[in-house]
Amino acid sequence: MENKIILITGASDGIGKQVALELSVLGAHIIMHGRNKNKTELAADKIREATGGKIDTIIADLSSLGQIREMSKSLHEKYDRLDVLINNAGVQMHTLELSEDGFEISFAINHLAYFLLTSLLIDMIDKSDYRRIVITSSGIHSESIDFDNLQAEKGFNMYSVYTQTKLCNLFFAYHLAELLKNNNISVNSLHPGLVDTNLNPQRTAEIVARALPVTKGSVATMHLTTSPDLENVTGKYFNYDAKEAKSKPISYDKQIQQKLWSLSEEMIGEKFKLI
Ligand SMILES: NC(=O)c1ccc[n+]([C@@H]2O[C@H](COP(=O)([O-])OP(=O)(O)OC[C@H]3O[C@@H](n4cnc5c(N)ncnc54)[C@H](OP(=O)(O)O)[C@@H]3O)[C@@H](O)[C@H]2O)c1
Structure with missing residues (x-):
């Protein structure tokens, strides 16, 4: 991975931070994204100290479409290419909050941000x-989608809101892989496992006891990012043990993938920028 330029979103904590460390050990040039400048710089300093690697940081609140656009602009100014984009940032909300653009905040961060950021950076990839x-994504992605409840219009339920956004990740990944298959850009998705992070601070002690340490929660992301075996593999889903797996049947529904895609374009107010 020597000198490969890799952007990891949500690298200030949890799985993203661990992946940044492991990729830095392999010699990659990491761009660690976070929303909190001090926290992200601190995480980057620690990795630099540990590996002596090339680590840059970039700050943006991914619930804001405007900040995602600014982030893309800065990346275009600073780098001539991106070798890997790791869409990793995510939240599990406990209450209904709307983003500055008026979207339910976990839908904005977990799905719309992946969609817009990827669209804006695809020319660099x-x-x-x-x-x-x-x-x-997540192994607990939902087995259904309610297009009339994407913004929790029918009421907020933490679990169903989160798992629906993680299903959206798969609709997006599979459709994008299909659209890019002649461009030789691979798009693969993963479940990192139940990992001991700050994603859900209200987790019960029983869940925490079952969770993997981040050093194991990084395995699938590392595999998708670095494995030479995946050079010609796209549109696949991998489990936390880095083995290819099947996601829930609905995630393969091409009509729903297309419907979410079109709706997402309406929401971001622009067409996805395919090369
Ligand atoms: N942990 C699990 O058991 C598990 C299971 C399945 C899937 N996942 C997925 O794995 C990914 C990483 O989660 P994690 O467990 O590592 O969680 P985490 O420790 O909470 O890390 C999440 C990262 O996303 C960032 N982030 C949150 N909101 C953001 C925003 N508005 N703008 C920009 N960045 C934001 C966080 O920044 P701050 O440091 O500022 O909070 C942090 O860097 C997520 O997509 C999650 O859905 C996790």
Whole structure:
């Protein structure tokens, strides 16, 4: 991974931070994204100290479409290509909150941000000869989608709101892989496992006891980012043990993938920028 330029969203904590460390050990040039400048810089300093690697940081609140656009602008100014984009940032909300653009906040961060950021950065990935997009979903992605409740219009339920956004990750990943299959850019998605992070501070002690340490929660992301075996693999879903797996049947429904895609374009107010 020597000198590969890799952007990891949500790298200030949890799985993203661990992946940044492991990729830095392998010699990659990491761009650690976070929303909190001090926290992200501190995480980057620690990794630099540990590995002596090339680590940059970039700050943006991914619930804001405007900040995602600013982030893309800065990345275009600073780098001539991106070898890997790891869409990893995520939240589990406990109450209904709306983003500045008026979207339910976990839908905005977990789905719309992946959609817009990938669209804006795809030209930079196209300039690489490595060309990978990694999408962090979850094994608890929902088995259904309610298009009339994407913004929790019918009431907020933490579990169903979160699991629906994680299903959206798969609709997005599979459809994007299909659209990019002739461009030689791979798009694969993953479930990192139940991992001991700050994603849900209200987790019960029983759940925490079952959770993997982040050093194990990084396995699938690392596999999708670095494995030479995946050079020609796209549109697949991988489990936390880095084995290819099947996601829930609905995630493969092409009509729903297309419907969410069109709706997402309406929400971000622009067409997805395919190369
Ligand atoms: N942990 C699990 O058991 C598990 C299971 C399945 C899937 N996942 C997925 O794995 C991914 C990483 O989660 P994690 O467990 O590592 O959680 P985490 O420790 O809470 O890390 C989440 C990262 O996303 C960032 N983030 C949150 N809101 C943001 C926003 N508005 N703008 C920009 N960045 C934001 C966080 O920044 P701060 O540091 O500022 O909070 C942090 O860097 C998520 O997509 C999650 O859905 C996790």
